[in-house]
Amino acid sequence: xxxxxxxxxxxxxxxxxxxxxxxxxxxxxxxxxxxxxxxxxxxxxxxxxxxxxxxxxxxxxxxxxxxxxxxxxxxxxxxxxxxxxxxxxxxxxxxxxxxxxxxxxxxxxxxxxxxxxxxxxxxxxxxxxxxxxxxxxxxxxxxxxxxxxxxxxxxxxxxxxxxxxxxxxxxxxxxxxxxxxxxxxxxxxxxxxxxxxxxxxxxxxxxxxxxxxxxxxxxxxxxxxxxxxxxxxxxxxxxxxxxxxxxxxxxxxxxxxxxxxxxxxxxxxxxxxxxxxxxxxxxxxxxxxxxxxxxxxxxxxxxxxxxxxxxxxxxxxxxxxxxxxxxxxxxxxxxxxxxxxxxxxxxxxxxxxxxxxxxxxxxxxxxxxxxxxxxxxxxxxxxxxxxxxxxxxxxxxxxxxxxxxxxxxxxxxxxxxxxxxxxxxxxxxxxxxxxxxxxxxxxxxxxxxxxxxxxxxxxxxxxxxxxxxxxxxxxxxxxxxxxxxxx
Numbered sequence: 237x238x239x240x241x242x243x244x245x246x247x248x249x250x251x252x253x254x255x256x257x258x259x260x261x262x263x264x265x266x267x268x269x270x271x272x273x274x275x276x277x278x279x280x281x282x283x284x285x286x287x288x289x290x291x292x293x294x295x296x297x298x299x300x301x302x303x304x305x306x307x308x309x310x311x312x313x314x315x316x317x318x319x320x321x322x323x324x325x326x327x328x329x330x331x332x333x334x335x336x337x338x339x340x341x342x343x344x345x346x347x348x349x350x351x352x353x354x355x356x357x358x359x360x361x362x363x364x365x366x367x368x369x370x371x372x373x374x375x376x377x378x379x380x381x382x383x384x385x386x387x388x389x390x391x392x393x394x395x396x397x398x399x400x401x402x403x404x405x406x407x408x409x410x411x412x413x414x415x416x417x418x419x420x421x422x423x424x425x426x427x428x429x430x431x432x433x434x435x436x437x438x439x440x441x442x443x444x445x446x447x448x449x450x451x452x453x454x455x456x457x458x459x460x461x462x463x464x465x466x467x468x469x470x471x472x473x474x475x476x477x478x479x480x481x482x483x484x485x486x487x488x489x490x491x492x493x494x495x496x497x498x499x500x501x502x503x504x505x506x507x508x509x510x511x512x513x514x515x516x517x518x519x520x521x522x523x524x525x526x527x528x529x530x531x532x533x534x535x536x537x538x539x540x541x542x543x544x545x546x547x548x549x550x551x552x553x554x555x556x557x558x559x560x561x562x563x564x565x566x567x568x569x570x571x572x573x574x575x576x577x578x579x580x581x582x583x584x585x586x587x588x589x590x591x592x593x594x595x596x597x598x599x600x601x602x603x604x605x606x607x608x609x610x611x612x613x614x615x616x617x618x619x620x621x622x623x624x625x626x627x628x629x630x631x632x633x634x635x636x637x638x639x640x641x642x643x644x645x646x647x648x649x650x651x652x653x654x655x656x657x658x659x660x661x662x663x664x665x666x667x668x669x670x671x672x673x674x675x676x677x678x679x680x681x682x683x684x685x686x687x688x689x690x691x692x693x694x695x696x697x698x699x700x701x702x703x704x705x706x707x708x709x710x711x712x713x714x715x716x717x718x719x720x721x722x723x
Contacts (some may be wrong), residue, residue: 246462246695248461250462250697253315254311266713271408283364284403285542291360298357299313315357316409316411318399332369345665353413356470365383368572373395373641373642374398374637385698386701393424395627396420397457405698415454416434418642419645424620431655432457437675461689494530500538500615502617509618513667521669548648575636600648612680621642624662624664624665653678653681656668656671658695
């Protein structure tokens with residue numbers, strides 16, 4: 237089933253694997269074993285922290301039997317999948333990268349997103365690393381250690397879904413899940429050369445429903461737009477018991493023409509953007525305008541004002557702490573990673589007045605972005621505003637990664653969909669261009685990413701790794717950068 241990178245990009249890795257199984261070129265058991273072998277060979281990345289090989293091979297064998305009987309199978313039948321270790325997988329413990337949960341018993345049910353993947357035929361092969369309780373923009377913790385970026389060893393793949401992003405970027409599995417409450421899908425997708433979607437608030441539900449109920453959700457990551465489209469269709473939707481999820485993405489508006497394309501280097505806050513990031517961003521914005529046939533209107537930094545990230549934190553921190561368990565955090569505080577204590581302290585010390593005031597202030601930020609993006613306008617920003625950082629995060633042990641290093645949290649606050657797409661490199665690590673659209677325009681953003689992919693194709697994996705397509709070494713990564721205006 238040898239395929240060129242262009243062939244794989246056209247069909248998506250998921251489509252290529254589905255067709256190969258249908259033609260009898262590969263079995264689900266062979267794909268599952270391939271994933272298990274690749275994870276073992278890439279143990280230096282520390283992306284996958286728990287494998288479930290025996291059960292995975294059993295599930296794959298069952299899919300092969302059903303295929304031979306001619307049964308109707310789901311879109312992901314026989315395709316290996318990895319799950320971020322803050323999402324429940326029935327039969328496996330959910331440790332959240334925390335010593336507080338390291339000895340917890342196995343989960344008795346699947347998270348809603350996991351259940352949807354399994355219903356589509358995906359084979360769950362293991363779980364991926366993250367920061368403790370997904371509270372940091374790194375993927376390092378005191379239980380499993382740090383995950384490394386396959387593009388540049390010693391540097392972070394971002395977080396908190398960095399284990400999943402590193403696994404995808406190194407071809408360990410074709411599917412890996414993520415969650416995004418302040419950038420936890422988009423940041424690692426950006427730093428690993430992937431697509432990563434934070435859905436519109438209310439588009440996708442969780443089971444069990446958990447706080448921060450309005451600001452965080454599962455979001456798909458992938459190497460190709462075709463794969464992202466499949467994963468979005470399968471995983472975006474309501475879940476029983478989640479009152480924040482009331483509708484699905486807008487399927488009627490995916491062919492709408494692009495209105496005004498806005499661009500700004502910073503959504504909120506006043507921290508300067510690195511010069512190298514500014515340069516790559518400017519080139520990417522120019523190229524994106526050509527890809528969609530629109531002039532770009534540049535806006536000054538901080539289009540939502542300096543306070544949006546702070547308002548996000550004032551809501552998210554107490555909800556995050558309540559979700560983990562404030563009493564448990566107080567009683568076992570010394571067991572926490574020092575890097576997340578600042579965040580935990582903020583949540584524990586929050587007042588009701590401060591929390592409700594932040595919820596009230598949130599409405600103004602939502603209104604501002606609604607008005608800017610009214611109809612079919614789009615906002616472009618860098619996903620990450622600085623160059624790569626060490627696998628363990630900030631150089632000062634115990635220091636929380638500043639949220640204003642990223643253009644992400646304010647969009648969790650407003651609830652608008654945001655999609656990061658590969659758009660170059662900064663210091664040998666990928667750079668992500670963030671596309672922000674009107675609420676409900678999740679699938680439309682994916683279509684725009686398709687136009688970008690056709691105009692500016694990117695590598696499917698990091699250098700030195702093969703995409704998850706057997707016998708297809710031609711899909712191996714190259715370095716990349718957006719074409720300039722004179723290219």
